[in-house]
Amino acid sequence: MVMTTDVHVRDLRYFVTVAEELHFTRAAEKLYVSQPALSKQIRALERQVGVELFRREPQGVVLTEAGAALLPHARRVLAVWAEGAAAVEEARTAQRSTLVVGMSTSPGRGGLLPAIRSRFTVTQPQASLRLHQVSWEDPTAGLADGDVDVAFVWLPLPDADRYAWTVVAEEPRLVALPETHPLAARAEVDFADLADEPFLALPPAAGPLRDYWLALEARGGTPPRVGAEVASTEETYEALVAGLGVCLVAAGNAPLITLGGVTTRPVRGVGPSRYALAWRREDGGRPLVRAYAEACRRATGHT
Incomplete structure (x- = not known):
């Protein structure tokens, strides 16, 4: 039996469900699809693999020898796909709970970064911070390209209307x-x-x-x-x-x-110079951006 390359995960899920239920109507109910649609998909899958997978009988259906051979492999593919989908969701969740902080040089200034971090983690204990060093060629420290969520920058910024900021320090x-x-x-x-x-x-x-x-x-x-x-x-x-x-x-x-x-x-x-924490205006409503900006204000006494 030769599998074609365009068999979809959905087709395998339909096949496994029918194989487990050995009844098209019950399988359709379990899959939340109509029985005719399920039958159509199974017939299409059989055409793709070039062999019957089920034998239709008055009492229901039974797996053919080819269907029985395919079943453990189909289950394994579905299990691997489920693991992959879970990994993607985990990565997406981690991305949502990670704040990337851009800078061209370390802010220094009396332990500013640790002071902000400690205040940030009080309100966002599940979030993590990642620092991203950026060349001086980018005065936005990664904000313009979307590489970072917030950034320590020197004012003035190019395209200033794109950004909001809170001043960290005003220095001679x-x-x-x-x-x-x-x-x-x-x-x-x-x-x-x-x-x-x-x-x-x-x-x-x-x-x-x-x-x-x-x-x-x-x-x-x-x-x-x-x-x-x-x-x-x-x-x-x-x-x-x-x-x-x-x-x-x-x-x-x-x-x-x-x-x-x-x-x-x-x-x-x-x-004097002005050093600021900046972010893109459209991101001002994001909880992690808001929380980091507020932690920065508290750490610098600009509340």
Whole structure:
């Protein structure tokens, strides 16, 4: 007996039920289908396998030799399919109960992530959190592509109307520069004295965030000199040490790059940075997104 490849799970389920009931009417009732429809499907299955599976008799039906041979295999296929369907449902449930948190660098800031996690798990004990690191080329930290559910980002965001956010921290922008730089001798630097300096820039894909960290708003229309493009904390540090340029950095991120040979100074003439937890507006009603945003507000005192 040669099986064709287009036998459906439904056909096998119908076959097994008739084989167990040995009565088309009872099998149809059990399957919630009409008896004529069930008979039609069984005949179609017999045509597909090229042999009779049941012998019709006045008292009901009996399995043929071919039907009896097929029955244990059909049961095994149905059991495996049921296991597969259960695995899919388990994965779907896990997906619904997992919140993916995007970031380009660790938020740090006095144990912010553990503080949010502890508050989140109080209200969502069955949920799990997964952190997703994203390149600086994506200023939305995965939100735009749908790779994450919420993300720690720097404002401003591109396509800002797509997102909602809660501000995590508002911090002064400092200038990071080599310790040997002449301006490093000052306690504070006026941005006007930095205007002609080569700056380290985010990749062009960062859009308005690149412009923000180049402080275009403070340049009076004069374009910046870009000494190098950087896409990570490590690249930033190496470029600073190499003297390729200076850069603005949020006060909370200064410890990440002042490792040796690099220092930071306060800057007059530029506004503070804003670090935020953001999410897509259409996801604002999702329970896990709402719960994480609320945990973030409580952890940062922004309730």
